[in-house]
Amino acid sequence: MRLKALFRVRLASLKSSLTGANRSTRKRSKAQILGFAVLMLYTFGYFAFMLYTTFDTLAGPFSAMDLGTIYFALAALMAFALMFVGSIFSAKAQLYEATDNDLLLSMPVKPGEVLLSRMLLLLVMNLLFDLIVAGPAMLAWFQAAGFSLGSFLCSFAVLFVLLPLISLALSSVFGFLLHLISARVRNQSLMTVVLSLAFLAVYFVAISRMNIWITNLAADPTPLAHAIGGVAPLVWLGRACVGGDLLALGALALLTAALLLLIWVALERSFVKTATAKNSVAKVKYVEKAVDAVSPDRALLRRELKHFAACPSYILNSALGVIMAPIAAVYLIIKRSSLLPLMQEPGFGFLLPLLPLLLLLGLCFMASMCTVTAPSISLEGKSLWLLQSLPVTPRQVLRAKLRMHLLIALPPMLICSVIFIALLRPSLPFAVCVLLLPAACVLFTGLLGLFENLRHPNLDWINETQAVKTGMAVAVTMFATMGLLMLPILVIIFFGDMIPPVAIAAGLLVLVLLLCLLLWRWLVTRGEERFRAL
Amino acid sequence: MLQITHLTKTYGDKKAVDDLTLHIAPGEIYGFIGHNGAGKTTTLKSCAGILPFDAGEIRINGIDVSANPLEAKRVLAYLPDNPDLYNFLSGIQYLNFIADIFGVEKSVRAERIRRLADSFELTADLAQPISAYSHGMKQKLAMISGWLHEPKLILMDEPFVGLDPKAAHLLKEMMHEHCDRGGAIFFSTHVLEVAEKLCDKVAIIKEGRLITSGTMEEVKGDASLEDVFLELEESHEA
Structure with a gap:
């Protein structure tokens, strides 16, 4: 009963952040919720389809060579990787850093029930990630190898019951370890960013090499079969999925139960101590120093930048475009010699005249992934009273947020533009577009982020990650900018042979600037009123 | 008034x-x-x-x-019942932010911060992040910030x-x-x-x-x- 109530609270918190049912905004209309659901389904479907095509490539050869065991082991490893990476930081935040831990622990509730309710939510997250990989994997396999009920039930039990539980157990224990480490590190923000970037680097390397690996695997699966054959649990997993081997299924279930039990006992016993522990970082002694007195505008900007730097989830979720832009530029320099011949190959030749425009749109796409302003109003949270009671205007506050966005996003984008011009040496009008268009896109995402966050603020979050990750403003800003960038693609497809690339780029630049002007007008009129009324 | x-x-x-x-x-x-x-x-x-x-x-x-x-x-200065301050700033950074917003002169703010923080016995903790403060310490910091610009x-x-x-x-x-x-x-x-x-x-x-x-x-x-x-x-x- 109590567990049900606790789980309901967790779900309500998730629901309120998704549907906007909080004090700061009117409840979303059914149409808005439906729109958001469609957007989420689209994203989910897109990734699921991509993985389906991958598994479809593999299922035939693996089935023909009677290597179903290896196929399912590979699918399970991929699903596990996505679940684990996707939930490890949430595990840290949800289990040990929720602001209602003290409140719940003061109630006549067993600490284990609090922990279990949070782990159940993590399990739901794991299942969603799992569905993206395991669903397409099963579909592709049964299409290639034929359907059998026993095999289907066993593979369902393995991939949708046991595997998410294994991931839950391991992400919980790693969340615990991350919490312990971060409590002892002075610069937690930096550590989390570095760790997350390391995860991302591994992820991007895996994604970029996926095609090669899959092609090699489809051609010759024996090296993988040898590698996996040496790991007993993976073999049991494969056997259970392919042949409905109940003995293997039982062994795997026992192993999962033992792992869960072991980790549960360890986490449950230490939960109160860990969740209530104060940071053991040595206290910094205050030494009076001379300070610069700055203008209110500068002070507001400094405050925004300090907030940004102090929140790893803010950096990682909102500034990925900025992190990726210089990497893309360096990649462009390294791959320049191999990129051009590739484009001249038969079938790709028609793309050569469009190459500068496509690369420019790629740059703009990266700008659209920098959504620093989109959660910035939500992040004020319960401290919003300060900005409202201090002698600063809403315009000053919004301007400081926009300036932060520009300061973070513009320099890397401009560096990329300069590298772009130096490498491809486009015509002068196109070079002007290369300099201005990504910068205009940065300005557009900044303004759109403020616009969206004023319309969909979430000030009642439990931890900052929730405000950054589940806010509707972030998703809408990102997808709306990407949608805008689809326009020139459509122009290329339908009128590419009639309109020169430079005209398409210039047209997009004018459109983006016009939209920026409209957004700014809204922000300094109705936007200011909305901010006052928050 | x-x-x-x-x-x-x-x-x-x-x-x-x-x-x-x-x-x-x-x-x-x-x-x-x-x-x-x-x-x-x-x-x-x-x-x-x-x-x-x-x-x-x-x-x-x-x-x-x-x-x-x-x-x-x-x-004026307003001090709410629950001082939700900026957890991402240290105590001294918060006070300087408030002083900047109200345009308190450099030398004047240094003297006031010193005097008020000493009075509330908070000086030693000013370099700590506000997230590490207890409710009472946040209350004290809010008081200091309220008096900082002599409203x-x-x-x-x-x-x-x-x-x-x-x-x-x-x-x-x-x-x-x-x-x-x-x-x-x-x-x-x-x-x-x-x-x-x-x-x-x-x-x-x-x-x-x-x-x-x-x-x-x-x-x-x-x-x-x-x-x-x-x-x-x-x-x-x-």
Whole structure:
């Protein structure tokens, strides 16, 4: 009963952040919720389809060579990787850093029930990630190898019951370890960013090499079969999925139960101590120093930048475009010699005249992934009273947020533009577009982020990650900018042979600037009123 | 210093504050008493320029809060009941931020921070992030930030909650000093003994309407403030 109530609270918190049912905004209309659901389904479907095509490539050869065991082991490893990476930081935040831990622990509730309710939510997250990989994997396999009920039930039990539980157990224990480490590190923000970037680097390397690996695997699966054959649990997993081997299924279930039990006992016993522990970082002694007195505008900007730097989830979720832009530029320099011949190959030749425009749109796409302003109003949270009671205007506050966005996003984008011009040496009008268009896109995402966050603020979050990750403003800003960038693609497809690339780029630049002007007008009129009324 | 005239504020259909009129003169410590949900915080937030209101007028040092919010905010300090400050800043960074916003000179702010932080015994913790502060320490930091720009009017919502006895005593002294220099203080409290000893004037509010106000003697006479408050509450229920 109590567990049900606790789980309901967790779900309500998730629901309120998704549907906007909080004090700061009117409840979303059914149409808005439906729109958001469609957007989420689209994203989910897109990734699921991509993985389906991958598994479809593999299922035939693996089935023909009677290597179903290896196929399912590979699918399970991929699903596990996505679940684990996707939930490890949430595990840290949800289990040990929720602001209602003290409140719940003061109630006549067993600490284990609090922990279990949070782990159940993590399990739901794991299942969603799992569905993206395991669903397409099963579909592709049964299409290639034929359907059998026993095999289907066993593979369902393995991939949708046991595997998410294994991931839950391991992400919980790693969340615990991350919490312990971060409590002892002075610069937690930096550590989390570095760790997350390391995860991302591994992820991007895996994604970029996926095609090669899959092609090699489809051609010759024996090296993988040898590698996996040496790991007993993976073999049991494969056997259970392919042949409905109940003995293997039982062994795997026992192993999962033992792992869960072991980790549960360890986490449950230490939960109160860990969740209530104060940071053991040595206290910094205050030494009076001379300070610069700055203008209110500068002070507001400094405050925004300090907030940004102090929140790893803010950096990682909102500034990925900025992190990726210089990497893309360096990649462009390294791959320049191999990129051009590739484009001249038969079938790709028609793309050569469009190459500068496509690369420019790629740059703009990266700008659209920098959504620093989109959660910035939500992040004020319960401290919003300060900005409202201090002698600063809403315009000053919004301007400081926009300036932060520009300061973070513009320099890397401009560096990329300069590298772009130096490498491809486009015509002068196109070079002007290369300099201005990504910068205009940065300005557009900044303004759109403020616009969206004023319309969909979430000030009642439990931890900052929730405000950054589940806010509707972030998703809408990102997808709306990407949608805008689809326009020139459509122009290329339908009128590419009639309109020169430079005209398409210039047209997009004018459109983006016009939209920026409209957004700014809204922000300094109705936007200011909305901010006052928050 | 603070003139509230026919203030009305509604939330949906509910009148949180209903035709409230109060005048607070320079040098006065004015207590604001009422049960939970009576409209005290709404009134204080309206005075601080945080909440827009439906009718009436609020003037601070002659400045209309609705017409000139920035000018009005420059001469006041507002301290809420739960000091949710910026957890991503250290104590000293927060104080410097507030000083920058109010344009407090470099040398003046250094002296004030030193004096106030020493008084509240918070100096050693100023380099710590606010996220590491206890509720009482945050309360103290909020007090220091409130006094930093030497406002004319200080609005406080339950200022004694969470303060240790020494800090509470210091706060009372600071309130007296502030009013002796010609400033004014308007604060809400549920601690009637504190209000009785500290305030020059008091106002009692119920369901958004003013029940009574005046000097402490006018309101309570020979009885205790607690007796008067309970009696007034009951008589207005009847």
